[in-house]
Amino acid sequence: MIIQKTSNSRIQNLDKDNISFGSTFIDHMLVCEYENGKWGEVRIMPYGSFSFSPAMMCLNYGQACFEGMKAYKDQKGQVFLFRPEKNFERINKSAKRLAMPEVTREMFVEGLKALVDIDRAWIPQGEGFSLYIRPLIFATEEALMARESNKYMFAIIASPAKAYYSAPVSVLISDYYSRAANGGIGFAKAAGNYAAAFYPTQLANEAGYEQIIWTDDATHGYFEESGTMNVFVRVEDTIYTPPVSERILDGITRDSFIELAKRRGMEVVVDKIPVQFVINAHKEGTLKEIWGVGTAVVSNRFKAMGYKGERLTLPLLSDEESYAENLKKELIGIQSNQQEDPFGWRVLVEEGVAHK
Amino acid sequence: MIIQKTSNSRIQNLDKDNISFGSTFIDHMLVCEYENGKWGEVRIMPYGSFSFSPAMMCLNYGQACFEGMKAYKDQKGQVFLFRPEKNFERINKSAKRLAMPEVTREMFVEGLKALVDIDRAWIPQGEGFSLYIRPLIFATEEALMARESNKYMFAIIASPAKAYYSAPVSVLISDYYSRAANGGIGFAKAAGNYAAAFYPTQLANEAGYEQIIWTDDATHGYFEESGTMNVFVRVEDTIYTPPVSERILDGITRDSFIELAKRRGMEVVVDKIPVQFVINAHKEGTLKEIWGVGTAVVSNRFKAMGYKGERLTLPLLSDEESYAENLKKELIGIQSNQQEDPFGWRVLVEEGVAHK
Numbered sequence: 001m002i003i004q005k006t007s008n009s010r011i012q013n014l015d016k017d018n019i020s021f022g023s024t025f026i027d028h029m030l031v032c033e034y035e036n037g038k039w040g041e042v043r044i045m046p047y048g049s050f051s052f053s054p055a056m057m058c059l060n061y062g063q064a065c066f067e068g069m070k071a072y073k074d075q076k077g078q079v080f081l082f083r084p085e086k087n088f089e090r091i092n093k094s095a096k097r098l099a100m101p102e103v104t105r106e107m108f109v110e111g112l113k114a115l116v117d118i119d120r121a122w123i124p125q126g127e128g129f130s131l132y133i134r135p136l137i138f139a140t141e142e143a144l145m146a147r148e149s150n151k152y153m154f155a156i157i158a159s160p161a162k163a164y165y166s167a168p169v170s171v172l173i174s175d176y177y178s179r180a181a182n183g184g185i186g187f188a189k190a191a192g193n194y195a196a197a198f199y200p201t202q203l204a205n206e207a208g209y210e211q212i213i214w215t216d217d218a219t220h221g222y223f224e225e226s227g228t229m230n231v232f233v234r235v236e237d238t239i240y241t242p243p244v245s246e247r248i249l250d251g252i253t254r255d256s257f258i259e260l261a262k263r264r265g266m267e268v269v270v271d272k273i274p275v276q277f278v279i280n281a282h283k284e285g286t287l288k289e290i291w292g293v294g295t296a297v298v299s300n301r302f303k304a305m306g307y308k309g310e311r312l313t314l315p316l317l318s319d320e321e322s323y324a325e326n327l328k329k330e331l332i333g334i335q336s337n338q339q340e341d342p343f344g345w346r347v348l349v350e351e352g353v354a355h356k
Numbered sequence: 357m358i359i360q361k362t363s364n365s366r367i368q369n370l371d372k373d374n375i376s377f378g379s380t381f382i383d384h385m386l387v388c389e390y391e392n393g394k395w396g397e398v399r400i401m402p403y404g405s406f407s408f409s410p411a412m413m414c415l416n417y418g419q420a421c422f423e424g425m426k427a428y429k430d431q432k433g434q435v436f437l438f439r440p441e442k443n444f445e446r447i448n449k450s451a452k453r454l455a456m457p458e459v460t461r462e463m464f465v466e467g468l469k470a471l472v473d474i475d476r477a478w479i480p481q482g483e484g485f486s487l488y489i490r491p492l493i494f495a496t497e498e499a500l501m502a503r504e505s506n507k508y509m510f511a512i513i514a515s516p517a518k519a520y521y522s523a524p525v526s527v528l529i530s531d532y533y534s535r536a537a538n539g540g541i542g543f544a545k546a547a548g549n550y551a552a553a554f555y556p557t558q559l560a561n562e563a564g565y566e567q568i569i570w571t572d573d574a575t576h577g578y579f580e581e582s583g584t585m586n587v588f589v590r591v592e593d594t595i596y597t598p599p600v601s602e603r604i605l606d607g608i609t610r611d612s613f614i615e616l617a618k619r620r621g622m623e624v625v626v627d628k629i630p631v632q633f634v635i636n637a638h639k640e641g642t643l644k645e646i647w648g649v650g651t652a653v654v655s656n657r658f659k660a661m662g663y664k665g666e667r668l669t670l671p672l673l674s675d676e677e678s679y680a681e682n683l684k685k686e687l688i689g690i691q692s693n694q695q696e697d698p699f700g701w702r703v704l705v706e707e708g709v710a711h712k
Contacts, residue, residue, distance in 0.1 A: 132500065147554065202455055
């Protein structure tokens with residue numbers, strides 16, 4: 001690993017209470033380039049730009065996938081990653097499906113620890129603050145041929161994130177647009193999946209909904225995901241979530257919610273969720289909550305859902321009554337070292353690990 | 357339109373008989389940037405690079421679409437585009453579906469003519485030679501937020517292309533992988549659609565097939581496209597091709613083949629093609645040809661198809677007997693001004709139009 005530190009740190013500009021999420025970047029980034037059938041040396045270098053022409057293959061044929069993860073700083077200043085092995089496994093599943101080279105543990109896990117160690121001063125301390133981390137792989141060969149690229153870049157960039165209250169949102173159950181096909185790439189964190197979702201989301205916004213509940217493309221009869229999150233439904237005291245498949249992302253927050261709920265003795269059913277089952281539960285008054293989960297917001301509760309032209313209001317549970325809120329609180333507690341971690345999910349980033 | 361000509365033309369390096377297709381670019385490119393809700397000035401400038409960081413939105417969320425088109429030089433040295441209005445309409449359909457700003461006629465059609473005019477010396481003359489042209493739009497904002505970008509680049513780049521003989525290929529009828537979902541983006545020339553096809557194509561290659569015949573994702577019972585091309589099937593003397601839909605690209609070569617066939621009095625049926633219909637016709641000996649059509653190769657005949665573990669050999673018609681070959685010859689004749697153009701498809705690029 002080559003470490004080239006910046007001589008112009010920008011950290012004095014960091015105002016923790018006014019972070020522009022996603023456009024403020026830490027001093028360094030990790031970069032590794034693939035050529036002639038192999039990855040080159042891992043480099044940690046000042047965050048910055050490369051040069052590209054419009055013939056860059058990623059811009060033309062969309063070979064690109066990414067991960068989203070966070071680092072947390074506890075009250076003593078110790079820094080933790082959350083289940084990084086899961087992201088490492090998943091980026092390689094995405095890469096494989098997109099005919100891209102898989103990355104090594106050294107590049108992903110060890111590289112990530114070194115980067116976070118070097119820029120640990122950038123991680124804001126305090127309730128809900130974190131460092132949002134974005135590993136990505138994209139095709140860099142400059143050629144107009146509709147085939148897999150011969151050159152790639154793996155990069156890790158990161159942006160400090162402040163705590164934000166995620167107000168309950170309204171969601172529209174999709175009866176036309178889809179995000180994934182059978183035998184497609186819905187399970188991958190492929191760049192193209194996101195672009196495909198923006199226009200249907202704009203239409204949902206215009207109809208008064210913040211997000212879409214995606215349904216299966218063949219029948220629109222089953223819940224799949226919600227916005228860019230996995231979805232959970234609570235009927236009476238039972239939690240339902242769809243099984244992962246080639247159309248549904250194997251979310252790490254999803255998996256963590258399931259584990260936490262089971263440990264509390266809650267009943268969790270991982271099975272297909274028919275739209276009609278949810279609508280009927282709403283009619284009968286047994287539908288208690290619906291929420292989405294993902295790395296960025298951890299979880300987001302829904303206050304209303306649109307279905308076939310009707311807007312159905314969901315109950316507003318108190319934080320104490322809400323399973324979504326209770327599980328979220330516990331998860332954040334584990335992530336930020338405020339409570340015991342019986343699962344071994346937290347991974348300490350040792351100080352000075354970058355130089356070992 | 358701002359025209360900034362290169363002072364270092366690379367045209368002396370162009371060896372028409374040894375063109376490296378897709379990686380040799382003409383001296384200039386067209387560029388136009390979108391910011392603050394509007395497109396800036398159209399610039400024709402030396403082909404080259406821009407700087408970007410790994411936070412560029414296109415690399416993360418895949419907002420990118422493109423067109424493929426060609427310019428031809430006739431024996432007198434006149435230069436023609438082929439149905440450019442169709443590409444202009446289609447790129448805007450793609451852009452809309454990907455929540456990207458549409459481009460103007462001035463940027464696309466007039467810009468294209470100016471670019472081709474300036475670099476007309478790069479267009480190789482002779483049977484089958486052409487200039488392959490790639491207009492594309494991609495998201496350039498540098499931010500990690502899963503929403504549509506606020507900044508875009510529209511570019512047109514081009515690469516000289518030599519005539520190449522497209523040998524008949526073997527195709528595998530897909531019974532698992534899919535390229536498009538109902539309510540998805542299959543009809544758009546979206547970057548992400550191509551990346552999604554590479555891995556299934558690799559698997560087909562390993563099984564001894566060059567391309568995939570994509571089928572509908574719900575049942576795999578109907579032909580949709582073939583590789584990156586639209587597909588035609590001839591049974592006895594009738595030509596079949598699937599209707600365009602939200603899953604199938606509205607191909608300009610497809611449309612031209614249909615028009616040419618109808619004009620010759622051939623029977624053309626635009627309707628769903630059940631896989632079983634093709635397999636049965638093969639058994640009964642009435643299946644005459646299957647071929648794909650697209651801008652790059654115009655058309656490519658198939659010599660065998662794989663289905664449920666069997667390799668079915670297709671008849672090898674002579675060029676005279678083949679509808680695919682006859683229609684291709686006529687289309688290239690029209691494109692390159694070797695024969696009359698009753699449809700008004702050819703568009704002359706006037707000399708000096710860039711400076712008008």
